[in-house]
Amino acid sequence: MIIKPMIRNSICINSHPAGCAAAVRNEIRYAEEALADRKKLPGTPALVLVIGCSTGYGLASRIAAAFGYKAVTVGISLEKPASESKPGTPGYYNNLTFDLEAAKAGLVSRTLDGDAFSDSLKAEAAKTVREAAATAGIAPKIDLVVYSLASPVRKDPKTGIMYKSVIKPIGTAYSGKTLDMMTGAFSTASAEPATDEEIAATIKVMGGEDWELWIEALAAEDVLSRTARTAAYTYIGPELTWPIYKNGTIGRAKEDLERACREINSKFGPSGSGKIAGAWVSVNKALVTRASAVIPVIPFYVSCLFKVMKEKGLHEGCIEQIVRLCRDRLYSPEAAGNPRKVPVDKEGRIRIDDREMREDVQKETMERMNSATEANVYTLTDIAGFKHDFLEAHGFDVAGINYENDIDPSGRDL
Numbered sequence: 001m002i003i004k005p006m007i008r009n010s011i012c013i014n015s016h017p018a019g020c021a022a023a024v025r026n027e028i029r030y031a032e033e034a035l036a037d038r039k040k041l042p043g044t045p046a047l048v049l050v051i052g053c054s055t056g057y058g059l060a061s062r063i064a065a066a067f068g069y070k071a072v073t074v075g076i077s078l079e080k081p082a083s084e085s086k087p088g089t090p091g092y093y094n095n096l097t098f099d100l101e102a103a104k105a106g107l108v109s110r111t112l113d114g115d116a117f118s119d120s121l122k123a124e125a126a127k128t129v130r131e132a133a134a135t136a137g138i139a140p141k142i143d144l145v146v147y148s149l150a151s152p153v154r155k156d157p158k159t160g161i162m163y164k165s166v167i168k169p170i171g172t173a174y175s176g177k178t179l180d181m182m183t184g185a186f187s188t189a190s191a192e193p194a195t196d197e198e199i200a201a202t203i204k205v206m207g208g209e210d211w212e213l214w215i216e217a218l219a220a221e222d223v224l225s226r227t228a229r230t231a232a233y234t235y236i237g238p239e240l241t242w243p244i245y246k247n248g249t250i251g252r253a254k255e256d257l258e259r260a261c262r263e264i265n266s267k268f269g270p271s272g273s274g275k276i277a278g279a280w281v282s283v284n285k286a287l288v289t290r291a292s293a294v295i296p297v298i299p300f301y302v303s304c305l306f307k308v309m310k311e312k313g314l315h316e317g318c319i320e321q322i323v324r325l326c327r328d329r330l331y332s333p334e335a336a337g338n339p340r341k342v343p344v345d346k347e348g349r350i351r352i353d354d355r356e357m358r359e360d361v362q363k364e365t366m367e368r369m370n371s372a373t374e375a376n377v378y379t380l381t382d383i384a385g386f387k388h389d390f391l392e393a394h395g396f397d398v399a400g401i402n403y404e405n406d407i408d409p410s411g412r413d414l
């Protein structure tokens, strides 16, 4: 079948198997090269669990662990497989490619598809970790847990209640300029303030409770190494985005993620039971993912930001960000053997959004946002780069792929 992008209201509803596979292979090559000198550094991870492993930051984390440090990886995600007539989700092809390349490189990898919020998947993950470790001939002790879930819904495993997250402001309505990446047209996006119920539901879905449940479950199953590190990801961004992000429902959920991080450290870290070495929240850079195009102001801000960062030679995608997180933060030469040496800000968070938040980068980004019009949007901003990254996240617009070719949607010939 010939597969071309199908985009409806800034959402891409299909994906291209060969394009997804090529994008994964590009990330693998990058991680192999960028971490080549770090493989043997004592203290780097050998058995890694990635929750949310199939796309974006989680996929990059798994690639860095496996192809950078030669770790055994167990990955968890929720994706739709392909059928005879319809492609699967991008993460489905990404996982297939990851497992294929890992096997070729002699690396043990296991991928579980299911609901990470459920108790049953947590138990299955522990079983799979033991099996993968036995296959690789190493101790069944995870030394890195990456929590990189992004989900619109969560079923509470204790009560069975289904919660839905929303991206809304709190207190007052939001109205701001937004950009349509497909047409280059500006419009005003507005959102009504969230109700208390919506705020609570967003915290349930995107907050830190499930991360805590994961660490508790893994500790109870005795599959955590005492040197284990765990990291979850957040975003802060510039003030301009705060009404809809940091000070909105999602920001409340991210505050809860930081609360969970403190809780995990005090319960399981060296000052608690000593079952793990530590938990960190890492503040990452804004990137284009499958959902970015529908968040008000984000496509406009990111298009201006990318233009500035590319001009200054500071631009990074998921894999560059995560390689830097590993190389220079979590497993820097000083921190690899000593978790207290992981560089953090005064709130205890890892910062890899430092380049995005640099004063000169923010100043020029804001200037561009103030001067951009429909007449100059293709030169003043990187709307083309935003659109490319969005398409690439679905396997389209990837260099070297001929989209006129007939392709088997099953992913059998990846």
Ligand SMILES: NC(=O)c1ccc[n+]([C@@H]2O[C@H](COP(=O)([O-])OP(=O)(O)OC[C@H]3O[C@@H](n4cnc5c(N)ncnc54)[C@H](O)[C@@H]3O)[C@@H](O)[C@H]2O)c1
Pocket (backbone or CB within 6 Å): 051, 052, 053, 054, 055, 056, 057, 058, 076, 077, 078, 079, 091, 114, 115, 116, 117, 148, 149, 150, 151, 152, 233, 234, 235, 283, 284, 285, 286, 287, 288, 289, 290
């Ligand atoms: N994208 C950004 O710009 C950005 C910036 C900073 C921080 N972050 C944070 O990084 C984290 C990951 O974001 P992303 O953009 O890489 O997300 P993404 O949408 O690319 O990936 C989400 C992952 O979660 C998995 N998933 C979703 N629901 C699941 C479920 N019920 N069970 C199992 N797996 C499930 C998906 O399969 C996928 O692997 C989030 O916490 C996000 O807030 C994102």
